[in-house]
Amino acid sequence: MSPREQRNLREKERRTRMKHLFIILSSHVSPTHRLPVPQLIDQATSYMIQLKEKVNYLREKKMSLLGEMGNYSERSSSLLPKLSIYSRDSTIEMNLIMDLNMKRVMLHELVSVFEEEGAQVINANLQNLNDRMIIYTIVGQAIICRIGIDPSRIEERVRDLIF
Structure with a gap:
């Protein structure tokens, strides 16, 4: 060549x-x-x-x-658990802070709440902090954007799980 x-x-x-x-x-x-x-x-x-x-x-x-x-x-741990849910457009984010001495909540239970309410879970995270507290973070997106997600319904169901 x-x-x-x-x-x-x-x-x-x-x-x-x-x-x-x-x-x-x-x-x-x-x-x-x-x-x-x-x-x-x-x-x-x-x-x-x-x-x-x-x-x-x-x-x-x-x-x-x-x-x-x-x-x-x-x-004191009397302020825990702390639940915060943020919703923007068709995405929703939940942060849950719990004391390890409180009722145990499994991550898959929280994920199933999201999925049952019409959200596809994008990210689910569990983090232990100071061997005393646990942080759950779940980010989801509406499966059908036109319908969206009802954050109040998810919050109500998560509170039922926690208490």
Whole structure:
């Protein structure tokens, strides 16, 4: 092969690889339809900015919850359990802080409450803190976005489990 043919072949492979990478990016950013490359890059950029803001928000929320945990460990455990449910658009997040000496609640029981109320569980987490407290965090998304999720119903059912 001549150097010119080798260069043309490498360029063709590069274009094919870039096309494949743009297809993968498109499937993450806009899975329903294909976009032209400039629009795809614009949407990917805005999507990354949104994700970064969400990560910062969640970090701040985690720090505030951990700060509350420090305050709770200094006080009596009569303030526990603490249940907080946040709902935004078609997503719902539940944070539950319990003392280990209280009634045991299994993570799968909490997940089943979410699923029975029409939410698909995206993330479920269980964390022991100071060998005295346990933190349950569950994030769910409505299976059918038009119908949504009723946070008050989930809160009522979780409270029934806790007490």
